[in-house]
Amino acid sequence: MAPSTFPPRAARPAGARLVDRTDPLTTTLVRAGGVVVGGTEVIVAAGPCAVENEAQLVRTAMAVKAAGARLLRGGAYKPRTSPYAFQGLKEEGLALLAIAREVTGLPVVTEVMDVRQLPAVLAVADVLQIGSRNMQNFTLLEEVGRLRRPVLFKRGMSATLDEYLLAAEYILKGGNDQVILCERGIRTFEPSTRSTLDLNAVPMLKHRTHLPVIVDPSHGTGHAWMVPALSRAAIAAGADGLLIEVHDDPAAALSDGHQSLTPQAFAELTRSLDAIAVAVGRTSQSAPFPEPLA
């Protein structure tokens, strides 16, 4: 594993938890297939909520890459509130993610819901996503702690930041410090949005931990039209990146279409992030792979 920038355990003050920030400046760098999360560049992970078929995934993956996404997201195993809702393509979805990575070169972020899914997901995922509903699946956390694969670890929708950091501690305790935290909205009394995106969490987590922090404004709002504003706010607040749902035809999506951006809206969003990133001492690249002139 490539060394992270964080001091080794031996150099840590007695009593400090592994997730705790012990010096004001250092952020642990999480490395996935050549992409670094937690460095100067703001990293955008984008793609469909769920992998639905090859055309949908590859079209969306190519579009998000062209707009500056550094990581491809897409769920093969989907945790759905209703057991009658689309549950994901499972192994078939993983195979399609491998194809999309082959076509685009983008490292893949995909969810693992249970230890029994780990062997299949590990065969494809560059980054293991652990979702909000599994933030306290301690058996799964211990298992991924034994691995050295990066983990995109989402905050539980009703978890305090203390509970969240203690759950992350389970992963670090096993020796895996390649953990990206992700604020994805919490449950409050406000019903006009799917969740209340808790942007307080960004500076608070950056204050308390050395782990990189990204924001998911798609699940955090539940409304595609709100995603650009909250994306810009997240970067302004100091987030190390974003996780954004994009679908080539949101109206036809099998899950979370209402909060998914079209490829065009996503490209407009990434362009608008560049200036915000610079304003807070970061960089972002809205079009990192210029196409050769025809």
Ligand code: PEP
């Ligand atoms: C997702 O990223 O599609 C997802 C299910 O997110 P969350 O776990 O935050 O609800």
Ligand code: MN
């Ligand atoms: Mn989703």
